[in-house]
Amino acid sequence: RIKKQGKNNYGIYSTYEDDNMANPIVLENDLRKALERNEFVVYYQPKIDVEREMISGVEALVRWEHPKKGLITPIHFIPLAEETGLILQIGEYVLRQACQQCVQWQRLGLPPIPVSVNLSIGQFMQSNLISNIQRIMNETGIQPELLEFEITESMSMNLERSIEILSELQKLGVHISVDDFGTGYSSLNYLRQLPIDTVKIDKSFMKGIPNDRNNEAIVATIINMAHNLNLTVTAEGVETFDQVQYLRKHNCDNIQGFYFRRPLPAEVFEQEFQHILNDIQKVTKIPI
Ligand code: C2E
Ligand code: MG
Ligand code: MG
Ligand code: MG
16 A cells, blocks of 8 residues: 555555544443543545546544543444443434534535435434434525434345335435445345345455456446346445546446545545546546
């Protein structure tokens, strides 16, 4: 991996952000304090529609800005947050932040930027999920079509219940995507019974593209099946130009990954907005 010299730490060819994220042991009480002290921050990673040369949206990704230990990655606290139920508060905080940010960007004169928020299983199963979301949407004034929720395959194992919840969400006018697609054990056909809009191909399938025959076949097949079922497709974990070219060749709708940008603090995303568009144009000038 080429380490970027100067400019900033967020763009193309920068190091993995994990390199400078802390890896501490987190206890329930630490999480409670972090909530009280407002130490969670939301980063935004752009999703790129290469064909249309636009930023098709951003994914909101939570980080914990620990005063002593630095930036802590979600894998070190989301599982405990789910176990302890604190995910409900963290999730609500992330949702409110993301909605406010979306509205704020439009006030700043940026084009409409849809935001995606990850839902955990605990939130998804919460009895007042819909009224909570509705309340936050009202409070922030976000346009429903600019809000998307990401659920995972495993959350839809109870098909009937999932259809109920997702239909209620759909009535709010928000979009739904299925995250980490291909890692669970449900088929795309099963998923198609759910009211969803998008599948996100799990980043593990991006490894070895364009040389790994198996992963190539899986990615191409998911894109085709999704399109045949009238769903859009986002590829996650896209790190190399060759991966971008492969995905362009196979008409993948959206590309998300370190190749374009890693997750950014909101104000860095604003500063980078035009540069991201320039980077997209550089890519589209190169034939597939
Ligand atoms: P996810 O929803 O699948 O999010 C994508 C993850 O892939 C993010 O990790 C992102 O930083 C990382 N990523 C993006 N591009 C690349 C790339 O090119 N290469 C590689 N190797 N990774 C890439 P992050 O931010 O550490 O989040 C990890 C997971 O934590 C998320 O996976 C999601 O499941 C969970 N998470 C993050 N924020 C939230 C949240 O607000 N609520 C809930 N419930 N879960 C969250
Ligand atoms: Mg996600
Ligand atoms: Mg994912
Ligand atoms: Mg994931």
